[in-house]
């Protein structure tokens with residue numbers, strides 16, 4: 175008796191059809207819901223004689239599987255039909271939508287900006303195609319300085335008889351500092367101090383591309399000008415930065431150096447955060463790693479940008495973002511930053 179009923183239902187289920195999602199839902203209710211045909215069979219199953227239970231049980235399972243598969247199949251068919259017109263929307267973002275990751279240089283640049291912002295520095299920006307005046311002349315470079323040579327710099331237009339008329343791809347972001355110093359004057363030409371800016375950006379040098387050098391890279395420079403700014407202020411700001419960026423135990427040391435736009439000038443090392451200053455392969459067994467250049471703004475630079483060097487002093491610093499990123503994430507090959515290899519970029523998914 176119950177077996178006849180099951181066979182009847184099996185035939186019904188094999189031939190199920192539906193025109194829309196609503197009809198599919200009706201079929202689901204009829205066969206698979208708690209009040210449906212199959213649940214009713216389960217209840218009848220209790221009455222089945224013991225020697226028949228195995229055969230009947232297998233048949234009910236067969237029916238249940240078939241009904242579930244058939245109804246799911248009908249549901250998919252209806253969804254495809256109903257979604258048909260939307261599927262033709264060629265402007266829609268293709269599925270699955272893959273979330274991108276931030277580029278490691280962006281992560282590190284943002285981190286540097288964030289640290290200096292909290293110390294009162296504001297962002298400043300400037301053009302990447304720049305004139306000689308802002309890149310070299312106002313930064314106190316001599317007319318015959320090697321940076322003005324073809325071998326080091328990409329020129330857009332060159333004037334051999336008057337280098338100050340050259341147009342070039344900026345070789346450092348100091349040009350932004352020159353522009354800020356020029357503009358920070360009121361209508362009477364008086365400086366609106368203090369100037370406290372941070373200038374991130376891409377710079378270009380005529381270098382052969384290798385694991386350790388590239389024809390473009392990124393810098394973050396900082397500039398602070400006010401009355402009574404001293405070298406001690408510079409050192410304290412850089413120490414705070416190093417501790418925030420590389421950890422509270424980080425120590426710094428300054429070594430005398432030379433830049434045309436600062437006097438005195440220094441290069442700053444941090445204690446190697448891999449060996450803690452003990453000495454390892456990474457820090458070439460010195461316990462120190464170089465991270466930036468800095469110094470007091472040369473009075474010539476202040477005067478060239480319209481600032482009275484007897485009234486105001488200032489400091490400036492600059493660092494390579496690739497260098498800091500290499501230190502933080504130990505990227506051994508500079509070229510990986512611009513190859514767009516997603517296997518490399520996805521490594522930084524959790525870094526941000």
Ligand SMILES: [Zn+2]
Nearest residue numbers: 446449454457
């Ligand atoms: Zn080390």
